Amino acid sequence: MKKIGILTSGGDAPGMNAAVRAAVRCGIDAGMEVYGIQRGYEGLLEGEIAKMEWSSVGDILQRGGTILRTARSSRFMEERWIHHGAEMLRTFGIEGLIVVGGDGSFHGGLELAKQGITVMGVPGTIDNDLAYTDYTIGFDTAVNTVLGLISNIRDTSSSHERTTIVEVMGRHCGDLALHAGLAGGADVVLVPEVEIDVHEICRRVLQGQASGKAHSLIVMAEGAAFNPDELAETLETMTGREARTVVPGYIQRGGSPSLADRRLASLTAAKAVELLYNDSHSRAIGLQAGEIVSMDLREALEVKPEFDMELYKLVNVLGKGR
Numbered sequence: 001m002k003k004i005g006i007l008t009s010g011g012d013a014p015g016m017n018a019a020v021r022a023a024v025r026c027g028i029d030a031g032m033e034v035y036g037i038q039r040g041y042e043g044l045l046e047g048e049i050a051k052m053e054w055s056s057v058g059d060i061l062q063r064g065g066t067i068l069r070t071a072r073s074s075r076f077m078e079e080r081w082i083h084h085g086a087e088m089l090r091t092f093g094i095e096g097l098i099v100v101g102g103d104g105s106f107h108g109g110l111e112l113a114k115q116g117i118t119v120m121g122v123p124g125t126i127d128n129d130l131a132y133t134d135y136t137i138g139f140d141t142a143v144n145t146v147l148g149l150i151s152n153i154r155d156t157s158s159s160h161e162r163t164t165i166v167e168v169m170g171r172h173c174g175d176l177a178l179h180a181g182l183a184g185g186a187d188v189v190l191v192p193e194v195e196i197d198v199h200e201i202c203r204r205v206l207q208g209q210a211s212g213k214a215h216s217l218i219v220m221a222e223g224a225a226f227n228p229d230e231l232a233e234t235l236e237t238m239t240g241r242e243a244r245t246v247v248p249g250y251i252q253r254g255g256s257p258s259l260a261d262r263r264l265a266s267l268t269a270a271k272a273v274e275l276l277y278n279d280s281h282s283r284a285i286g287l288q289a290g291e292i293v294s295m296d297l298r299e300a301l302e303v304k305p306e307f308d309m310e311l312y313k314l315v316n317v318l319g320k321g322r
């Protein structure tokens with residue numbers, strides 16, 4: 001394979017630039033031409049495609065976001081547009097495509113694979129919601145961003161003896177909340193994967209108060225079954241302790257990528273280039289038990305998510321008031 005393309009798609013994630021950098025430089029090093037596609041599948045449909053040079057990816061490793069820009073493409077769900085995207089790649093002589101993105105982006109890549117394009121999926125999303133890989137690019141940086149915010153919140157919550165609810169991103173996946181809750185010392189973690197009723201939440205906050213805790217911290221995934229403001233109001237009524245909500249929102253999507261994300265991005269993108277160079281069929285590249293692995297793209301998308309219940313239970317033990 002002599003000509004390959006790369007695009008970033010879906011919600012951006014810290015580390016995407018590291019993936020683009022590794023793909024371009026490993027591709028050129030292998031004697032290939034590497035084409036950058038702007039704005040994800042939308043840019044593909046519009047032919048926003050240009051050959052990249054070694055220098056094109058200089059000074060981006062440390063930058064969050066993606067120099068290729070990204071976009072969500074509703075058009076790309078339609079057969080005629082998927083066909084158009086495949087034809088656009090063929091027009092440029094591009095035989096293989098690296099898609100850096102999450103679940104939706106990988107499904108778009110699978111559609112292109114059905115049109116005869118070889119697609120390599122590199123897992124880029126802060127949500128960590130691709131079940132075939134232990135971690136996705138951007139997740140580690142996003143958790144660390146939330147941890148920095150939690151540290152500040154613990155200070156002021158203690159000063160005012162308040163309960164604070166921090167709602168984090170993750171779409172339908174609770175991993176951001178779970179890992180930030182563990183590392184941030186949450187009293188309670190609320191995730192879409194585990195049902196809990198409001199009385200149990202109140203009981204845990206009251207238990208913490210009774211044990212002398214100066215503040216209560218609840219880390220909630222946006223996909224959990226609660227509205228943060230309504231929950232705060234209920235807690236304030238039930239516990240007598242002031243309650244506040246904090247929603248870091250898009251702050252979680254930016255920032256300079258961590259070592260873990262720069263490493264994961266560089267290794268997975270390098271693997272994608274190697275597989276394309278060796279004319280492999282479409283695959284998803286990821287991390288499993290510390291090893292960089294690849295598996296059939298369709299099979300990767302069929303792997304069922306397994307929520308880390310052991311970690312969830314540990315958070316509850318460690319966050320208890322005594």
Ligand code: F6P
Nearest residue numbers: 011102125126127169170171253
């Ligand atoms: O998929 C990444 C993500 O940040 C989710 O956690 C969040 O729910 C969503 O994107 C927000 O989407 P948008 O950037 O289109 O508002």
